[in-house]
Amino acid sequence: MPSAPLDPGSTIGIVGGGQLGRMLAQVARQHGYGVAVFTGGGSGSPAGVLADHEFSGSFDDADEVAAFLEMVDVLTWEFENVDVALADAAEAAGVPVRPSGSIIAAAQDRNLEKQALTAAGVRVAAWRGAETATELENAVAELGLPVIAKTARFGYDGKGQVRIDDPADVAAAWEKLGGARLVVESVISFDRELSVVVARSVDGTVVDHGAMENTHINHIIDTTVVPAMVDDATAEAARKTAHLVAEGLGLVGVLCVELFDTADGIIVNEIAPRPHNSGHCTIEAAAAGQFEQQLRAVTGMPLGDGSCQPAAMAQILGDLWAAGEPDWSAMLDQRDVHLHLYGKSEARPGRKMGHLTCVSDDPAHALQRVLEARNALTGR
Numbered sequence: 001m002p003s004a005p006l007d008p009g010s011t012i013g014i015v016g017g018g019q020l021g022r023m024l025a026q027v028a029r030q031h032g033y034g035v036a037v038f039t040g041g042g043s044g045s046p047a048g049v050l051a052d053h054e055f056s057g058s059f060d061d062a063d064e065v066a067a068f069l070e071m072v073d074v075l076t077w078e079f080e081n082v083d084v085a086l087a088d089a090a091e092a093a094g095v096p097v098r099p100s101g102s103i104i105a106a107a108q109d110r111n112l113e114k115q116a117l118t119a120a121g122v123r124v125a126a127w128r129g130a131e132t133a134t135e136l137e138n139a140v141a142e143l144g145l146p147v148i149a150k151t152a153r154f155g156y157d158g159k160g161q162v163r164i165d166d167p168a169d170v171a172a173a174w175e176k177l178g179g180a181r182l183v184v185e186s187v188i189s190f191d192r193e194l195s196v197v198v199a200r201s202v203d204g205t206v207v208d209h210g211a212m213e214n215t216h217i218n219h220i221i222d223t224t225v226v227p228a229m230v231d232d233a234t235a236e237a238a239r240k241t242a243h244l245v246a247e248g249l250g251l252v253g254v255l256c257v258e259l260f261d262t263a264d265g266i267i268v269n270e271i272a273p274r275p276h277n278s279g280h281c282t283i284e285a286a287a288a289g290q291f292e293q294q295l296r297a298v299t300g301m302p303l304g305d306g307s308c309q310p311a312a313m314a315q316i317l318g319d320l321w322a323a324g325e326p327d328w329s330a331m332l333d334q335r336d337v338h339l340h341l342y343g344k345s346e347a348r349p350g351r352k353m354g355h356l357t358c359v360s361d362d363p364a365h366a367l368q369r370v371l372e373a374r375n376a377l378t379g380r
Contacts, residue, residue, distance in 0.1 A: 003096070003202075003300060004300065005299055005300035005301050006033075006073050006074060006299040006300060006301075008031055008032030008033055009032060009033070009034070010033055010034065010073040010074070010299065011033065011034035011035065011036055011052070011071055011072045011073050012024070012025075012028045012033050012034065012035050012036070012072065012073070012074060012076065012295070012298065012299070013036050013037075013038065013068060013069070013071070013072030013073075013074060013075040013076070013090075013095070014035065014036070014037045014038070014047060014051070014076060014077070014078055015038050015040075015075060015076070015077045015078065015079070015082055015086065016037075016038075016039070016040070016047065016077060016078035016079040016082070017037050017038075017039035017040075017042070017045025017046060017047045017048045017054070017078075018045065018046055018047060018078055018079060018342075019046050019047075019342035019343075019344075019352065020047075020078035020079065020274060020275050020291075021037055021045075021046070021047030021078035022046040022047040022049075022050055022342060022343060023275070023283070023291045023340075024047075024076070024078060024275070024291045024294055024295065025037065025047050025050040025051055026050060026291070027289075027291040027292050027294075027295050028295055029050065031292075031295060033295070033299070034052045035047075035050065035051040035052050035053075036051060036052060036053040036054075036055065036068060036071050036072050037051040037053070037054050037055065038055040038059070038064075038065075038068045038086075039054065039055065039056050040057075040058060040059045040082065041056060041057070041058055042056055043056040046342050046343040046344060047078065049343060053071060055067065055068045059082055059083055059086055060083065060085075065086060065089050066089075066093075069089060069090055069093045069095050070093075072095060073095070073096075074095065074096045074097075074098060074298050074299060075087070075090045075095050075096070075097045075098070076097075076098055076099070076253060076274075076294065076298045077099065077104060077253075077273065077274050078274055078275075079274065080104050080107045080108050080272065080273055080274065081108055082104070084101040084102075084104050084105045084108075086101075087100065087101025087104060088101060096298075098252040098253045098297065098298040099249075099251055099252060099253040099255065099273045099274075100250065100252070102249075103249050103250075103251060103255075103273045104273060106249070106271075107270075107271055107272065107273045108153055109152055109153050110150055110151075110152045110153070110183040110270075111129050111152050111181075111183055113270065113271060114127055114183065116248070116249060117245065117248075117268050117271070119248060120244050120245050120247070120248025120249065121244050121248060122241050122244050122245055122248075122268050123241075123265065123266065123267045123268065124267060124268050124269075125185045125186050125187075125188050125260075125267060125269075126143055126185070126186040127143075127183055127184060127185045127186070128142060128143060128183075128184045129152070129181070129182065129183060129184075130149070130181070130182040130183075130184050131181050131182070133170070133171065133174045133179075136149060136170055136173070136174050136182060136184065137167075137170050139182075139184035140164060140167065140170055140184065143184060143185075143186045144186070145164065145165055145166070145167070146163060146164060146165045146186075146187040147163075147164050147184050147185060147186055147187060148161055148162070148163050148164070148184070148185050148187055149161065149162050149164060149173050149174075149177060149182050149183075149184050150182060150183050150184075150185065151177055151178075151180045151181070151182060151183075152180065152181040152182055152183050153180075153181070159219075160177065160180075161177075162176055162177060163187070188260050188262060188267055188269075189262065189263070190260035190261055190262045190267075191261050191262065191263070192213055192214075192228070192230070192261045193213070193214045193215070193216065193258070193259070193260060193261070193269075194211050194212060194213055194214065194228050194230070194238050194258075194259040194260070194261050194266075195211075195212045195214055195224075195256055195257065195258050195259060195276065195278040195279075196208050196209070196210070196211055196212065196238050196239055196241070196242035196256070196257050196259070197209045197212070197242075197254060197255070197256045197275065197276055197278065197279035197282065197290050198242040198243060198245070198246045198251075198254070198255055198256075198257065199246075199253070199254045199255075199290075199293035199294065199296070199297050199303050199306065200246040200247070200251040200252060200253070200255075200297065201252065201296070201297050201300070201301075201302065201303050202252055202297070202300045204247075205302070205303055206243050206246050206247065207293065207303040207304070207305075207306045208239055208242055208243070208306060209226065209279060209282045209285075209286055209289075209290065209306045209307070209308050210226055210227045210228075210235065210239065210306075210307065210308050211226075211227060211228040211230065211234070211235040211238040211239060212224050212225065212226045212227070212228055212278045212279070212281075213225050213226075213228035213229055213230070214278050218350065220315070220317070220350060220352075221277045221278060221315055222314070222315055223312065223313060223314050223315070223367060223370070223371070224277070224278040224279075224280070224281060224312065224313040225281075225310075225311070225312045225313075225363040225364070225366065225367050226281055226282070226285060226308045226310065226311050226312075226363065227308070227310065227363060229363060229364070230261060234261055234266070237265065237266045238259055238261070238266055241257060241259065241266050241268060242255075242257040245257050245268070245271060251273070252297055252298070253273065253274075253294060253297045253298055254273075254274060254275050254290055254293055254294040254297060255271060255272065255273045255274070256271065256272040256274070256275070256276030256278065256279060257271055258270050258271070258272070258276075258278075274294075275290040275291055275294055276290070277313075277315065277352070277355070278313070280313045280340070280355050280357060281308070281311040281312060281313040281357045281359075282306070282308055282311075283338075283340075283357065284311065284338055284357050284359050285308040285309045285310075285311035285357070285359050286304075286305065286306050286307060286308045286309075287304055287305040287306075287307075288303070288304020288305055288306055289306075290306075292304055293306060309359050309360075310359070310360055310361060310362055310363040310365075310366055311357060311358060311359045311360065311363065311366050312357065312358055312360075312363060312366035312367040312369070312370050313355050313356065313357045313370065314355065314356045314357075314367075314370035314371055314373070314374045315352060315354075315355050316341075316352075316353050316354040316355055316356065316374065316377070317349070317350060317351060317352060317353060318346075318347035318348040318349055318350065318351035318352075318353050319349045319350070320347075320353070320374075320377055320378055321347035321353075322349075323378065326377035326378060327376065327377055327378065327379060328377070330376040330377065330379070331356070331373045331374070331376045331377050333376075334369070334372065334373045334376065336358055336359075336360070336369060337356050337357070337358045337369055337370060337373040338356065338357045338358070339354065339356060340354050340355050340356070340357070341353065341354040342354050356370045356373050356374055357370065358370045358373075
């Protein structure tokens with residue numbers, strides 16, 4: 001039987017100190033929960049400055065782990081690239097882990113992820129594992145070109161992957177990826193990239209925010225619109241796929257399923273067992289956005305209404321600081337656009353510094369407005 005819900009006054013333990021943890025901390029504090037953040041190294045993190053307690057020791061520091069777990073009533077994640085031994089320690093200490101350590105393990109290892117997705121009954125690109133240069137050559141021969149070779153563990157935002165278009169490039173790809181264990185995938189021809197952020201509660205209820213349509217630049221998400229500008233059948237197929245993943249994994253928490261919309265139907269690209277950049281517009285567009293759903297799910301509370309009004313999000317990267325501080329007054333003069341900054345002290349090219357959202361009657365209009373507002377930041 002599910003345990004009793006955690007009432008306000010309980011403490012939410014967040015693994016990771018980045019912007020996703022920051023936005024969860026904002027929601028948790030709004031609802032009266034305490035917040036403890038475990039950064040794994042470094043203090044004054046975006047999430048930590050909003051927490052009641054920030055633990056800045058290493059994730060493998062047994063004393064720091066014990067002190068963190070002693071303080072929290074449930075553990076959840078704002079990023080998944082962390083040793084799952086932390087989940088084992090939490091469970092041994094009687095602290096619920098939501099999502100579970102097994103889901104985190106699957107998300108950080110592309111071999112395990114592909115196996116879990118297949119077991120959940122959803123489609124993925126044709127793939128092979130490769131642990132040697134010879135196995136990489138064999139995978140290329142079996143799948144046919146082009147393929148993308150990806151390190152099996154800890155890749156994100158396009159890092160740790162190489163496209164192979166010519167058999168002569170196999171050896172160079174193996175060297176570039178450092179001789180690591182790989183997943184080799186057939187390149188998918190797709191019409192658009194979609195995502196569905198889905199929440200699943202302790203009692204098995206599943207709620208999503210609808211199909212979202214994303215664009216990427218240099219493998220980093222640039223814009224999102226919700227609902228995706230697709231036909232009803234495609235949107236429903238995307239939502240059904242996300243529900244199958246959540247149920248198949250036994251999720252308790254929030255998870256983003258990233259998808260390709262192809263001529264042959266929906267194919268899952270990858271999963272992120274936490275809130276996701278593509279779900280940021282839900283903060284204003286839904287009665288219960290992705291961070292509130294995460295809070296509700298991990299505390300054992302009923303899920304909220306995740307249905308979204310038409311909305312759009314545009315990412316703000318550190319590149320916008322190249323000529324100095326952006327012109328915030330020009331953007332804020334556009335009163336239908338919401339600004340979210342992540343509290344990061346150093347702006348670097350490609351670093352996620354914030355985002356803009358707009359809610360409208362039409363997703364295309366919302367997208368136009370956030371792009372205009374972002375352009376106003378630099379006067380372009």
